[in-house]
Amino acid sequence: MKRLLAAVALLLATPLVAQTAARGPIVAWSYTVQAGDTFADIARRWGVDMATLGAANDIPSPYVIRIGQVLKRPDPRSVSKVAPVAAPSPAPTPAPAPKLPAPPVTTPKAVARPAPSPRPAPPLRPPLAPRESDAPKLQWPTEGAVVTHFGERVSGIPSNGIDLAALYGTKVRAAAAGTVLYAGKEPERFGQLILIDHGGGFVSAYAYLGTMTVKEGDKVTAFERIALVGRSGEVQRPTVHFELRRNNVPRDPELYLPPRL
Numbered sequence: 137m138k139r140l141l142a143a144v145a146l147l148l149a150t151p152l153v154a155q156t157a158a159r160g161p162i163v164a165w166s167y168t169v170q171a172g173d174t175f176a177d178i179a180r181r182w183g184v185d186m187a188t189l190g191a192a193n194d195i196p197s198p199y200v201i202r203i204g205q206v207l208k209r210p211d212p213r214s215v216s217k218v219a220p221v222a223a224p225s226p227a228p229t230p231a232p233a234p235k236l237p238a239p240p241v242t243t244p245k246a247v248a249r250p251a252p253s254p255r256p257a258p259p260l261r262p263p264l265a266p267r268e269s270d271a272p273k274l275q276w277p278t279e280g281a282v283v284t285h286f287g288e289r290v291s292g293i294p295s296n297g298i299d300l301a302a303l304y305g306t307k308v309r310a311a312a313a314g315t316v317l318y319a320g321k322e323p324e325r326f327g328q329l330i331l332i333d334h335g336g337g338f339v340s341a342y343a344y345l346g347t348m349t350v351k352e353g354d355k356v357t358a359f360e361r362i363a364l365v366g367r368s369g370e371v372q373r374p375t376v377h378f379e380l381r382r383n384n385v386p387r388d389p390e391l392y393l394p395p396r397l
Contacts, residue, residue, distance in 0.1 A: 297379030327368025
């Protein structure tokens with residue numbers, strides 16, 4: 137039970153409205169995460185946005201924190217202020233130019249135009265880095281094309297995983313065997329969210345889900361159904377967001393998934 141609670145707090149703590157509502161602003165320059173804290177609430181109590189607080193503490197979106205973690209407040213001097221723009225002074229009225237005689241009309245000689253230079257070939261995509269030898273052997277979590285790749289911006293934020301277009305009711309499966317660390321709602325962006333621990337520091341995440349068919353503490357086998365495709369969180373159409381992390385550091389999932397034909 138202690139391990140389960142610690143893992144849930146490490147990856148995504150469920151907000152406790154009654155507890156956090158009574159907590160006032162944080163006046164210290166550092167803060168130790170307590171049970172019931174969420175990243176959004178800590179940022180609000182410090183009077184900063186989550187992106188600024190995440191950058192100051194090297195925590196990427198979706199801003200995972202754990203109980204006992206020490207966060208530091210962003211330095212206010214690092215926030216640049218925009219100086220007010222002075223109103224432009226009226227331009228002086230130009231003096232009328234003296235009239236000059238019109239130049240004689242001449243017909244320009246035709247000049248041969250140089251041939252256009254060939255367009256350079258697009259740069260080759262760098263080869264994919266090899267996967268870690270002790271990484272779990274992953275399977276694709278659902279059918280559907282990849283519509284967002286690792287590192288591409290979504291709502292102005294680089295994606296820590298991939299997005300797969302899917303149909304309502306399609307099965308979402310565990311990419312590898314493991315233990316369900318979290319199965320619930322993430323209120324900021326990802327909606328219905330499932331986290332699975334695969335051992336060795338590897339954790340996979342499945343977001344924007346519909347109906348979830350597993351609960352915290354369940355042992356799942358590789359390719360076992362864990363949810364059905366739906367639409368939750370910030371997406372406007374049925375989508376599955378998939379991430380792979382090791383020790384909370386995002387990895388490009390496509391380096392670990394088998395190639396598709």
